[in-house]
Amino acid sequence: MIESRGNSNEITRRYLDSLLIETRYMNSRIPELETELFGKKVPSPVMTAALSHLDHFMFPGASKAYLEGVVRSGAVLWLGMAEEEEVEMYAQTGVTMVEVIKPYADRDLIYKKIEQAARLKMLAVGIDIDHPFSEDGEYDEVDGYPMLPMTTEELKEICAFSPLPVVAKGVLSVYDANEAIDAGAAGLLLSHHNNRIVSAIPPLMAMPKIRAHMKKQVPLFVDCEIRSGMDAFKALCLGASGVGVGRPLMTALKKDGPDGVAAYLKEVNDGLRKAMAYTGCADMSSLDETIVWGVR
Numbered sequence: 001m002i003e004s005r006g007n008s009n010e011i012t013r014r015y016l017d018s019l020l021i022e023t024r025y026m027n028s029r030i031p032e033l034e035t036e037l038f039g040k041k042v043p044s045p046v047m048t049a050a051l052s053h054l055d056h057f058m059f060p061g062a063s064k065a066y067l068e069g070v071v072r073s074g075a076v077l078w079l080g081m082a083e084e085e086e087v088e089m090y091a092q093t094g095v096t097m098v099e100v101i102k103p104y105a106d107r108d109l110i111y112k113k114i115e116q117a118a119r120l121k122m123l124a125v126g127i128d129i130d131h132p133f134s135e136d137g138e139y140d141e142v143d144g145y146p147m148l149p150m151t152t153e154e155l156k157e158i159c160a161f162s163p164l165p166v167v168a169k170g171v172l173s174v175y176d177a178n179e180a181i182d183a184g185a186a187g188l189l190l191s192h193h194n195n196r197i198v199s200a201i202p203p204l205m206a207m208p209k210i211r212a213h214m215k216k217q218v219p220l221f222v223d224c225e226i227r228s229g230m231d232a233f234k235a236l237c238l239g240a241s242g243v244g245v246g247r248p249l250m251t252a253l254k255k256d257g258p259d260g261v262a263a264y265l266k267e268v269n270d271g272l273r274k275a276m277a278y279t280g281c282a283d284m285s286s287l288d289e290t291i292v293w294g295v296r
């Protein structure tokens with residue numbers, strides 16, 4: 001068996017750590033984290049990444065406990081693959097939510113999920129365009145649901161149908177960015193989806209090129225290895241409108257339950273506030289790429 005090399009999470013971690021920031025203390029003050037996404041004010045650009053199957057991967061009741069922690073934190077919840085009833089459970093808490101819908105081969109299911117998301121007044125929906133294939137390079141099947149790659153034409157129909165903004169998740173190239181934008185995507189989430197493929201570009205390394213060549217400016221989101229307020233700060237400086245934290249919330253949930261999830265998100269927000277204060281950024285509109293050194 002060939003040894004697996006080039007773990008994309010490790011590469012992304014190294015890239016994030018290689019980015020450095022300059023300080024700007026003069027005229028600085030304690031900053032505001034509030035931001036606006038798709039016309040709605042949210043308390044912070046630090047959100048959850050789209051997780052799923054927590055009861056299966058962690059313990060029975062993990063999804064509920066996770067939800068409790070996220071609600072307590074006030075963060076926007078990005079939700080991964082979930083059955084209809086689970087989505088209803090999440091929505092009942094009143095949490096601001098974005099559901100990331102899989103590229104189900106049964107395209108009707110995508111439309112049904114969008115209808116549910118609209119009824120539940122979600123902020124947006126996502127389509128993880130990067131999950132058609134399995135580990136062995138065949139078309140994937142998850143929980144008995146076959147997946148298929150999204151065509152530009154199909155995404156166009158989905159975007160035209162959706163009353164909610166559609167975010168394409170899993171974009172790492174100018175090509176996918178512009179196909180999604182042509183199709184009507186209202187936002188892009190730059191991600192390699194937890195090392196779905198090795199040797200993937202760190203999302204933040206792809207971001208400047210994507211920003212420069214996007215046919216239309218739409219909000220960009222980033223996940224993968226966002227672990228601290230400083231990571232979030234670097235992403236926001238480089239042009240992200242929001243960032244997603246994924247696996248650390250599972251670790252926090254395992255250790256300290258809902259309190260752990262809320263505490264981790266608070267720590268990331270506190271770190272972001274500190275980074276902004278030390279760099280003279282009073283609010284979300286004042287972050288820019290000139291603060292970050294070492295961008296390749």
Ligand SMILES: Cc1cc2nc3c(=O)[nH]c(=O)nc-3n(C[C@H](O)[C@H](O)[C@H](O)COP(=O)(O)O)c2cc1C
Nearest residue numbers: 049050051052080081128193194224225245246247
């Ligand atoms: C247990 C688990 C389940 C996930 N489920 C989904 C999913 O259903 N849909 C999706 O788009 N991404 C899913 N992801 C990927 C995350 O949204 C995210 O892209 C990835 O974990 C990278 O962020 P992180 O480094 O902060 O964990 C999942 C990740 C994990 C760890």
